[in-house]
Every structure is written in structure tokens, then in C-alpha cells.
Amino acid sequence: MLESYAVACCLCADECEKHAPQHEHYRVCAEACRRCEQACKEALRSLGATRHALIKWRVDGSTRYALCPPSEARGSYAK
Numbered sequence: 842m843l844e845s846y847a848v849a850c851c852l853c854a855d856e857c858e859k860h861a862p863q864h865e866h867y868r869v870c871a872e873a874c875r876r877c878e879q880a881c882k883e884a885l886r887s888l889g890a891t892r893h894a895l896i897k898w899r900v901d902g903s904t905r906y907a908l909c910p911p912s913e914a915r916g917s918y919a920k
Contacts, residue, residue, distance in 0.1 A: 844881075847882055851874070853870070854871045854874035854875045854878060857871035858871045
């Protein structure tokens with residue numbers, strides 16, 4: 842469940858950051874979503890992160906996300 846929250850917060854923050862330069866409320870939302878994402882990732886690590894890691898990368902200007910086993914992610918979470 843925490844993995845799903847981390848993904849949702851990450852997606853929300855990314856979208857809000859696109860509009861943050863024009864609208865203050867998007868900046869505030871993006872910051873809150875990043876804090877939530879970090880809290881979820883910290884909780885996952887404290888539980889041993891035995892499930893899946895959130896991987897984030899860019900392809901042709903688009904951000905892509907995937908969940909993969911920690912062994913494939915080399916034990917790290919996307920920042």
C-alpha cells in the first residue's frame with residue numbers, strides 16, 4: 842500500500858511542478874506531495890523494503906515510472 846501512495850505522490854508532485862512557476866498553489870501542492878512521497882519511502886525502508894522500489898526515469902522528455910524488486914533497483918528508491 843505504501844508503494845502505491847509513494848507513486849501517487851510522486852506523480853502528483855511532478856504534475857504540479859509543471860505549473861508551479863505560474864501558480865503558487867501548485868508549488869505548495871508539489872512540496873506537500875514530495876514530503877508525503879519521502880515519508881512513504883522512509884516508512885518502506887524502515888519496514889525492510891522487501892517489496893518493490895519506485896524507479897523514475899526520463900524518455901524523450903517524458904517521465905516514466907515503474908515498480909521493481911529492490912534487487913533490480915540496487916536497493917535504492919528514486920528521488
